[in-house]
Amino acid sequence: MKQIAFIGLGVMGGPMARHLTAAGHQLTVYNRTLSKAEHWAAQHGGKVAQSPAEAAKGADFVISCVGNDDDVTNVILGNEGAFSSMQKQAVYIDHSTISARLARQLAVEAKSKDIFCIDAPVSGGQAGAEAGKLSIMCGGNVDALNLATPIMNAYASRIVHVGKAGAGQTAKMVNQICIAGTLQGLSEGLRFAQKSDLDLDKVFDAISGGAAQSWQMDNRWKSMARDEFDFGFAVDWMRKDLGLALDEARANGATIPLAAMVDQFYAEVQAMGGNRQDTSALVRRILKK
Ligand code: NAP
Numbered sequence: 001m002k003q004i005a006f007i008g009l010g011v012m013g014g015p016m017a018r019h020l021t022a023a024g025h026q027l028t029v030y031n032r033t034l035s036k037a038e039h040w041a042a043q044h045g046g047k048v049a050q051s052p053a054e055a056a057k058g059a060d061f062v063i064s065c066v067g068n069d070d071d072v073t074n075v076i077l078g079n080e081g082a083f084s085s086m087q088k089q090a091v092y093i094d095h096s097t098i099s100a101r102l103a104r105q106l107a108v109e110a111k112s113k114d115i116f117c118i119d120a121p122v123s124g125g126q127a128g129a130e131a132g133k134l135s136i137m138c139g140g141n142v143d144a145l146n147l148a149t150p151i152m153n154a155y156a157s158r159i160v161h162v163g164k165a166g167a168g169q170t171a172k173m174v175n176q177i178c179i180a181g182t183l184q185g186l187s188e189g190l191r192f193a194q195k196s197d198l199d200l201d202k203v204f205d206a207i208s209g210g211a212a213q214s215w216q217m218d219n220r221w222k223s224m225a226r227d228e229f230d231f232g233f234a235v236d237w238m239r240k241d242l243g244l245a246l247d248e249a250r251a252n253g254a255t256i257p258l259a260a261m262v263d264q265f266y267a268e269v270q271a272m273g274g275n276r277q278d279t280s281a282l283v284r285r286i287l288k289k
Pocket of ligand 1: 007008009010011012013031032033036065066067068070071072074075095096097098122123124125126232233234237
């Protein structure tokens with residue numbers, strides 16, 4: 001049983017923290033909107049802290065799952081941030097999707113405080129978090145990963161050590177680049193099938209057993225066909241992630257024109273009011289008839 005501070009009880013963090021209590025760990029939770037933390041603790045037990053620093057004090061592990069670079073900087077490096085109170089030899093795990101540059105900076109700051117640190121963005125969405133079956137791509141040193149793995153096993157079905165600090169975040173960018181292209185292809189295929197007046201059940205039954213199969217096809221074609229998008233991974237988050245990938249591509253010289261184009265398509269979906277809709281809302285910008 002470990003003392004764990006969990007920061008950020010959103011769509012992903014809430015269920016991940018729940019799996020940790022179910023695994024028998026002692027949790028102290030912090031959330032910017034305090035009422036959410038109080039509600040979580042009333043349901044699952046554990047203590048509620050008033051600041052990240054208070055949550056992190058005396059913890060063996062500090063885990064964050066907040067929004068973007070600014071949010072992680074705030075809750076970890078800020079005046080009331082977790083690093084101001086963490087004990088030496090404790091482990092910091094960040095599950096937020098942020099820039100590789102900030103992940104590397106966190107690793108440097110952690111080392112200067114004798115804290116183990118890994119960047120550990122996740123894939124698998126809300127359903128993966130609820131089911132405890134996330135895929136986690138990790139950056140950092142082996143010692144940190146070995147300490148973090150038994151903890152992350154509570155909500156992961158796959159944990160891969162990709163490389164040094166920042167490599168987990170860079171791998172997550174690869175993930176998002178692949179998803180952007182896949183979803184645009186699926187959107188075009190679906191609209192093409194609709195315009196051709198094909199029986200969609202038969203089409204997707206046939207092609208999902210072949211080379212076009214994907215997680216997006218298996219899990220999203222039906223809801224896309226029904227125009228249902230109020231769930232899942234938000235368009236706003238996807239634009240943040242594609243922005244991170246485009247910045248990184250500018251730095252490493254990679255060309256990702258399809259990801260750049262789909263990012264602009266998502267800007268159109270935002271203009272249609274789809275900010276919090278699932279990324280499969282990409283199909284909305286292609287006319288049906
Ligand atoms: P979310 O539901 O919006 O939750 C974010 C949580 O972080 C909220 O509890 C929020 O507090 C807290 N937070 C944000 N900024 C903060 C700040 N400056 N200080 C303190 N707390 C702050 O987001 P999510 O969907 O769980 O996503 C979290 C991270 O996981 C993001 O980086 C996202 O890209 C990544 N991710 C998400 C998914 C997905 O399917 N949702 C999948 C893979 C990865 P409040 O309650 O006050 O807003």
